[in-house]
Amino acid sequence: MARIGYARVSTIDQDFDGQLARLKTEGCAIIRSEKVSGGSRDGRTELATVMEFLRPGDELVVTRLDRLGRDTRDVLNLIHEAEQRGASVTVLDPHVSTRGELGHVVITVLGMVATMERRFIRARQREGIERAKAAGVYKGGKRKLDYERVKAMRDGGLGPTEIAQSLKCSRIHIYRILQKV
Incomplete structure (x- = not known):
């Protein structure tokens, strides 16, 4: 049985x-960490690595539930996936x-609070x-x-997956950029 830690912050200027x-x-x-938004799983490669690594008897440890995610459904899905393993x-x-x-009840309630907090953050940001x-x-x-670099890489013969790996971003992000250029 291993205790595997996961740490996350949202922005580069946080530690x-x-x-x-x-x-x-x-x-x-084992501790995996990354600087990426917790709003979804997009681009959260370290979390994906942790989830793939989990074995029977292991324990995934986070300091606060919002480090795992800010969406109740996503958090509950992650917990379900861990339990399936x-x-x-x-x-x-x-x-x-x-x-x-x-x-399970407490985590569900905390997940709902994290979702509400994310909605409040977005509302304040819009205001x-x-x-x-x-x-x-x-x-x-x-x-x-x-965007021009992404376009040049594509014009140079690289595919979206190779561009995403090279620039350390999600493939979806590259597809969106390529639609615009």
């Missing part, structure tokens, strides 16, 4: 040192595990964008990838 330290303190022999999921804050029957547009200072989000 997960606190999560990593806590997971080490809790005895996680014979593994359990433990959240450290508040401490709850899927090993007990009550743990801020509308205020910035009204003030004439909104310029839109920054592009994370250079």
Whole structure:
């Protein structure tokens, strides 16, 4: 039986040192971490690796449920997948595990709270964008990838999968860019 830790932060300017330290303190022999949004599983390669690695008797450990995901359905699907592999999921804050029957209820409620929080964040973000547009200072989000570089890579003979691997992004992101250029 292995305790496998998973740490996640949403943006590049955040760090997960606190999560990593806590997971080490809790005895996680293996810890995977990534900087990516928890709104969906898109681009969460480390989480996919952890899920594939889980074996019967293993325990997936996260510091808070929102580190696993911010969508109730996605969190419950991840827990279901872990259990299908014979593994359990433990959240450290508040401490709850899927090993007990009550743990499932608590995790479901926490997942619903995380979903609500994500909706509140989006609403505040939309309000801020509308205020910035009204003030004439909104310029839109920054592009994370250079569209011309993606186009040049395609024109150079690379396929979407190879481009995505090279740029360390999702293939879906590449398809969307290629539709625009």
